Amino acid sequence: MSRNAQADLFIGLMSGTSLDGVDAVLARFPADGEPMEVLTHRHAPFAPALRDELLALTAPNGNDELHRAALAANAVSRSYADLVAQVLETAARSPKEVAALGAHGQTVRHRPGEFDGTGYTTQLLNGALLAEQTGIATVCDLRSRDIAAGGQGAPLVPAFHRAQFGQAGRDIAVLNIGGISNVSLLAADGSTLGFDCGPGNCLMDLWVHEHQGARYDADGAWAATGTVLPALLADMLAEPYFAMPPPRSTGRDLFNKPWLSRYLPAGAQPQDVQATLLELTARSIFDSLPTGTIELLVCGGGALNGALMRRLQALLPGAAVTSTTQRGLPVDQVEAAAFAWLAMRFMRGLAGNLAAVTGAAGPRMLGALYPV
Structure with a gap:
């Protein structure tokens, strides 16, 4: 010691x-x-x-x-x-x-x-x-x-999320959006579950760097100029990882450039692909949350992506989607x-x-x- x-x-x-x-x-x-x-x-x-x-x-x-x-x-x-x-x-x-x-x-x-x-x-x-x-x-x-x-x-952070953000008698979901997104489900009865949802920023960062030379899509501004490609989104969401039950964890071993290249349609506009990757991140998160989620605290770099945060709020119209900054710990x-x-x-x-x-x-x- x-x-x-x-x-x-x-x-x-x-x-x-x-x-x-x-x-x-x-x-x-x-x-x-x-x-x-x-x-x-x-x-x-x-x-x-x-x-x-x-x-x-x-x-x-x-x-x-x-x-x-x-x-x-x-x-x-x-x-x-x-x-x-x-x-x-x-x-x-x-x-x-x-x-x-x-x-x-x-x-x-x-x-x-x-x-x-x-x-x-x-x-x-x-x-x-x-x-x-x-x-x-x-x-x-x-x-x-x-x-x-x-x-x-992995993930290891749910135990800390419980200690830091958990409240007796209140269901709270804590979402970290880094390269990979992971969620902690802090139940009102004191139990805790958590797992990796899927890609967070990693695919969006890869694509914007390849086409814009930027390290990341600031505030999701480039994605916001594109249109989601439904067929591409459906193909990517068919990835078997998304259907796996917890416990589960993932990383760049799976969600990387070769994975993305398998699905890309010929002639797709880069900004439309970016919009679809943002939607993939949002949808894989939404699909990981229990029905009736009423409070989602978001941290990590993805919490600074305004377009992504707005999309999460749109997918969860009855929930309060806020950042951990508002609960005393900056994202x-x-x-x-x-x-x-x-x-x-x-x-x-x-x-x-x-x-x-x-x-x-x-x-x-x-x-x-x-x-x-």
């Missing part, structure tokens, strides 16, 4: 499937169970060369992948460490004041339950290097234990805060997963520790 295992300050570091960079938060988790407080948040984009390398490593290519992945893991770790230094400087805190940091790493493969019955998940990170560079106990490899216990290893801080929370759970000897969500054999402490 850390020399400071009972302290209440934790750092969370997250880089998601959107590959847009790293988010970091410094958060206080009082040992007496009082609500979490985010003290500082910072974001830093990946250097373009690193982003390109990480994107290339999300698909098998046979070009010395082990060597490239090891060096990319080092580069991701240095990016994390640089952001930790910025967070501590902004908060006027020293590394010795932080009990631990929870670091997700960059997912490049996610294949739970496949091949040998166990499968695997791979997040590029060098936890030892991160602990050395930050001087803070590092909790990482946060998904593997759940997979070893027969689970999906770009939620996932990093979740990994600070997971580090806190590990350091206090508490389970981090929900077996009802991931399908694991039971509650498990998640992560591996690199102490200082």
Whole structure:
């Protein structure tokens, strides 16, 4: 355990499937169970060369992948460490004041339950290097234990969503729209379910980059100029993943350029494809929600896509579709805060997963520790 295992300050570091960079938060988790407080948040984009390398490593290519992945893991770790230094400087805190940091790493493969019955998940990170560079106990490899216990290893955020947003006697759905979208269903009776809906921003980002050179479709403005192609939408929604019952999780292993290319009709206008991809994201989310959903809290980069948010509201006319910002936690801080929370759970000897969500054999402490 850390020399400071009972302290209440934790750092969370997250880089998601959107590959847009790293988010970091410094958060206080009082040992007496009082609500979490985010003290500082910072974001830093990946250097373009690193982003390109990480994107290339999300698909098998046979070009010395082990060597490239090891060096990319080092580069991701240095990016994390640089952001930790910025967070501590902004908060006027020293590394010795932080009990631990929870670091997700960059997912490049996610294949739970496949091949040998166990499968695997791979997040590029060098936890030892991160602990050395930050001087803070590092909790990482946060998904593997759940997979070893027969689970999906994802999503992990529903347990945090329950702790942060759950209300007794009230049904709430919390939706994270990153590269992949995932939903947490916080039932009024205290039970929690959650799973990956399907593509969030990943296909829209891929298409707008290919045709407009932009990293993302700001506010969904380009999609708003197009018209949904019904046949293309129907073909994509026929993807077997969408019909799978939970527990389920997915990633760029499935929703990627080759997947999209299988469905594209000849001669389609690029803006119409973009509009259809936005509709695919919205529909796969809508189809994942229980009938009668009355409150949907949205976080992640997709919460900043006005066209997507308006479409979700149109699909859910009787629901309040709002962002987590309106509930006290800005949309770009939620996932990093979740990994600070997971580090806190590990350091206090508490389970981090929900077996009802991931399908694991039971509650498990998640992560591996690199102490200082």
